[in-house]
Amino acid sequence: MTSPNYDFNAHAFSAQPGYDEATVRKEFAKLMPLRTVIIYCFDPRAAGIPEAVAKEFGDVYPGEVVTDADGNGIGTTTTVLNVVVAGGRAMDALRSITVAQHLLGVENVVVVHHTHCGASSYTADGIIAAFKHEHGRDISDLYPRESVCITDYAASLEHDTRLIRTSPGTPAHVNVYGYVYDIETGELTRVTADLGTARSSAA
Ligand SMILES: [Zn+2]
Incomplete structure (x- = not known):
């Protein structure tokens, strides 16, 4: 259904009369007690x-919605935010980490790759060649090659941990971890851990 007269921006925070960015940000921070951002694959088998x-x-997950006296959902008790992307590769999540930190504050970023992942079923060369052949598009320079697929689990988790750590959009206090999740047993195995630096008292 189309609603050509519906003004979506009527509900945009920054479009409200008297909008004050710092005040709105403070209110946003109360919505949920975020601690951990999890980056994992969009494969439905990885939903656990x-x-x-x-x-x-x-952490608390999935938690519960917090309502005000009028029954409006105004927050949640979960301490986890999920970034769900192909192969659980960090490249797709960098901006989300920055936004999560800005609005809510982040302590941990956890990258999880899973066994039998579709991202390990193709190669960078293979997907580039197929796109050229099937769609007439050259994607060879579109994404960093080392983030296109998974050829070696430990190497890709090490790469992603480093990518997140060295991104200026990741604060220094954030701990970054890399795990492999076994989709048959549900077991997690830690592969990387890059602990953040303690926050100064001024922070
Ligand atoms: Zn996958």
């Missing part, structure tokens, strides 16, 4: 990953 990571890190 947030629960497994929450157990590993003592």
